[in-house]
Amino acid sequence: MEHPPHPAFLNSGIQCMSLELQRRPFAITRLLIAAAVLLLALAGCATTDLAPAASIERAEAYAARGEHAAAAREFDAVAATAADAFGNPWHLAAARQWLLAAQPARAAAALQRIVLPLDEAATARRDRLAAEIALAEGSVTRAWQLIQGVSASPAAADREEYFELRQRIALANRLPLEAIRSAGERERGEVDANRVATLRSELLDALRNAIDQGLVIDPREAARDVVARGWLEAASLAARTARAPASANPGLTASWRSRYPNHPARAALAATHAESVTRLLAEKRTAEPPTSAVTGKASPPSATLAPRPSATVSGGHVAALLPLTGPRANDGTAVQAGLIAAYRSSNSDLPLRFYDSAAEPVDELVKRARAAGADFIIGPLAREETQTLANLATFDTPLLALAALPETLSAATPTWVQFDLSPEAEAKAAAQAALAANHRRAILLLPGGEWGERIGAAFRNELEAGGGQVIGSHELSGDVGATIETALRLDQSRARHRRLQSVLDLPLAFQARRRADVELLFAPGSASHLRELRPRLKFHGASDLPTYSTALAWDGRRSSELDGLLFADMPWMLQPRSGIASNLQDLLDRSADTSYLDSRSFALGHDAWLLQTAIRRAITAGQSLEQVVLSGATGQLSIDAERRVQRALVQASISDGIATATP
Numbered sequence: 001m002e003h004p005p006h007p008a009f010l011n012s013g014i015q016c017m018s019l020e021l022q023r024r025p026f027a028i029t030r031l032l033i034a035a036a037v038l039l040l041a042l043a044g045c046a047t048t049d050l051a052p053a054a055s056i057e058r059a060e061a062y063a064a065r066g067e068h069a070a071a072a073r074e075f076d077a078v079a080a081t082a083a084d085a086f087g088n089p090w091h092l093a094a095a096r097q098w099l100l101a102a103q104p105a106r107a108a109a110a111l112q113r114i115v116l117p118l119d120e121a122a123t124a125r126r127d128r129l130a131a132e133i134a135l136a137e138g139s140v141t142r143a144w145q146l147i148q149g150v151s152a153s154p155a156a157a158d159r160e161e162y163f164e165l166r167q168r169i170a171l172a173n174r175l176p177l178e179a180i181r182s183a184g185e186r187e188r189g190e191v192d193a194n195r196v197a198t199l200r201s202e203l204l205d206a207l208r209n210a211i212d213q214g215l216v217i218d219p220r221e222a223a224r225d226v227v228a229r230g231w232l233e234a235a236s237l238a239a240r241t242a243r244a245p246a247s248a249n250p251g252l253t254a255s256w257r258s259r260y261p262n263h264p265a266r267a268a269l270a271a272t273h274a275e276s277v278t279r280l281l282a283e284k285r286t287a288e289p290p291t292s293a294v295t296g297k298a299s300p301p302s303a304t305l306a307p308r309p310s311a312t313v314s315g316g317h318v319a320a321l322l323p324l325t326g327p328r329a330n331d332g333t334a335v336q337a338g339l340i341a342a343y344r345s346s347n348s349d350l351p352l353r354f355y356d357s358a359a360e361p362v363d364e365l366v367k368r369a370r371a372a373g374a375d376f377i378i379g380p381l382a383r384e385e386t387q388t389l390a391n392l393a394t395f396d397t398p399l400l401a402l403a404a405l406p407e408t409l410s411a412a413t414p415t416w417v418q419f420d421l422s423p424e425a426e427a428k429a430a431a432q433a434a435l436a437a438n439h440r441r442a443i444l445l446l447p448g449g450e451w452g453e454r455i456g457a458a459f460r461n462e463l464e465a466g467g468g469q470v471i472g473s474h475e476l477s478g479d480v481g482a483t484i485e486t487a488l489r490l491d492q493s494r495a496r497h498r499r500l501q502s503v504l505d506l507p508l509a510f511q512a513r514r515r516a517d518v519e520l521l522f523a524p525g526s527a528s529h530l531r532e533l534r535p536r537l538k539f540h541g542a543s544d545l546p547t548y549s550t551a552l553a554w555d556g557r558r559s560s561e562l563d564g565l566l567f568a569d570m571p572w573m574l575q576p577r578s579g580i581a582s583n584l585q586d587l588l589d590r591s592a593d594t595s596y597l598d599s600r601s602f603a604l605g606h607d608a609w610l611l612q613t614a615i616r617r618a619i620t621a622g623q624s625l626e627q628v629v630l631s632g633a634t635g636q637l638s639i640d641a642e643r644r645v646q647r648a649l650v651q652a653s654i655s656d657g658i659a660t661a662t663p
Contacts, residue, residue: 054078056090063097072097076110085115088122095129104136124150124158132165140172152185160186167203171210176217179206180231187264190526192451193552193600197267197330204268207235227264230256234265257594262557270595271330317351318612319369321379326358331381331601335402338596338605338633339378341587346613357381362388370397376616378402378608386418398619400612402604404644417615417625419608419645421570421600421634423451423524424458426550429568429649430522431462439520439546440468443487445533447525448477455524455550471517476525480533484540489515521547527555527562534561551649556598558657566662568649572603572633574661580606581633600634607632611645 054077062071072094079090091114098107111126111133118126131146147169152162163186170178183203190196211217217236222229237253253269260266320339323332336354343352353374355365362385369377376398380386383403390405398415404422434442442463446452452475460470474487521542523533530553537543543564551569553562571581584606588594596602614628625639635647650661 054081059090059093059097063100068097068101069103072101072103072106072110079110079113085117088114088118092122092125092129095133099129099132099136102136104133107133107136121158124162128162128165131169135165135169135172140169143169144173144175167206171206171215174210174215176207176210176215176232176235177221177225177228179203180228184227188528193526193555194328194331196526198327200264201268201271201327201330203231204234204238204265207231208238211235211239226260230260230263231265233260234263234269238269266595267330267334267599271333316373316375317353318376318378319365319372319374320352320354321357321362321365321369321377321385322354322381323358324354324356328358328381332356332358334596334599334601335381335605335608338602338607339609340605341584341602342606342609345583345587346609348613352609357385363392366392366397376400376612378612390416398615400608400615402608415615415619417611417639417643417645419604419611421551421604422647423455423550423552425647426552426568426649427455427458427522427524428462429651430548430550430566431459431466431468433566433568433651434463434520434522434546434548435466435468437546441517441519442468442470443518443521444470444473445476445484445487445521445523446473447529448475452524456522459522459524459548476533481536481540484536484542488518488540488542518545521545522549523547524550524552526552527557527559530565531559531561534565551600554652554654554659559654560657562654563657565654567652569652569659570600570603570634570647571650571661573598573600574650574652574659576660580631584633603633607634607637611637615639 054074056075056078059071059074059078062068062074075090075094075097079087079094081087082090091110095107095110098104098110107129111130114126127146127150131143131150134140134143134146147166150162152159163182167179167182167186170176170182180203183199187196187199190199207215207217217232219229219232219236222232233256237256241253256269257266320336322335323329324336339352353369353372355369357365357380362380366377366389374397378400379402380389381402383405386401386403386405389399389401396415399417401416401418402420404418404420434440440463442459444456444459446456456473460473463470472487474483476483521537523530525533530549534547537545537547547565549565549567551567551573553565553567554569554573556573571577571579572584574581576582577585581603584603585597588597610630610632611628614630615625618625618628625643626641629636629638631637635649638646638648640646651663652659653662654660
């Protein structure tokens, strides 16, 4: 932009106009108009400098920083500069940001500015936003009417958003059965076991909160829907356990556990009284001095086991950084219970202290634990928290991280070890089992997304390294039946039949034939995903093909649909249990709650304590960590040169609905 004229230039111009007026009075009108044009041009230049053009990038930056009102205004401004329907995406984005800014009236106004017609996806998004606006404004009945008129999008992110909103609206309308069904749809197709556990915990919390706010639940409304009835009963029990002494909670839920042994609410309900479970596992004590759990000085080691994240300890101890509250509390309390079980079995006199990683930043927890004398750290459980610690300045406290980083640890952390339940290791074990059975030509049927890509790559690399070949790889998204037909070339078989029938002009008896060169299928995914996939494979004539998967395929629930499935898993999850796994089962059977019998996180916590002991011993003796080898509940454990724990798993198959070890 050009700079405005210098004041000296303006003065000169004014003097010239004065002389002109003296000589030619009739030129006044023309000169006044010229002056007005000059002033308007200068004003326009100044305005442009003060108000930059609306920017999508600026709006997105505001949204990323959580400045939702500013983001909404920017999206509104962007939409205003667009012609007709081209502004609709920004009107929708503005409405979303106004909602996040707790200004539903402005969100409704943004929707009003949408120009019709809309495509199907934009219409669904607009209607979801309208329902959410009605909910935010307290018009819960209207919100329910609106959300019932919206269909779930096949896209995973939109589907999650839709059913999460439907679940909230249903509870606001005191419709717990609809909330439970919406939660079930949110879980459908989810392959991340941690995410599934989080969704179940959130549902139980939402139902319990609704009861606290006056919702009356009658399990008889579920009729023959056993899963829904179990959720309704679990919600009532959760509300009761929240008001009862922790020591009484396992007794309150014992009858429910016996009637619903494999219910999806089982772990979430157990987490409502995790404190009492850990006390039972730690050989319950009575009349403990109230100060002992805080100082850890005068009382026996059991006093330091109480999960009090705010407590401090003086003197050497093992610090466990786990999420004991919040969305990942289910995993955290299961790992905690496993740690305590191994701790008690080892008869260790070294104090064990728990720090809640959901309550404060993990780097602050480490500082606090080290200041209190922690000489070994177990955790954290989340990969991003482990990365945070890896980015800190070097510290010499040995650490056993329960989440692996994608890159190798640096030499600056020589006493760091990474231990997690890697699904990539399970995929490699599946490939090794296939090669051992002389199954070499594979078709991969993978869930959509980054997880499926990682697991598929691990299986492919291991299979091809052993001389096998992947002859097809397909993503199971959209029409699963059509994908299976394409993978097995059944569609080509049908096409040949149609061509031949057309040539002969005669009806021909026909049975589609799959490709003859495939020797195995690799289909990783959750148990619920595979319960749907296996019958489809059988329908398409592939039931005789050996089907390999990962440990996620087995969730502890008896299921004949999974019979014949092959995978590698930890000893803790297989029947019959033996060795350490059998001893652990006896321990849980003697307690009032057996919720951890099908929890891999429990086994992870148990083996973390064994590894801590072995690593401490190796460091003290000046030995290489590669000399650490031990048998655990999660497998045969060793530490490689990159300080990652390697697990030798047990090959397993499902027969009569139960996962059992195979020779």
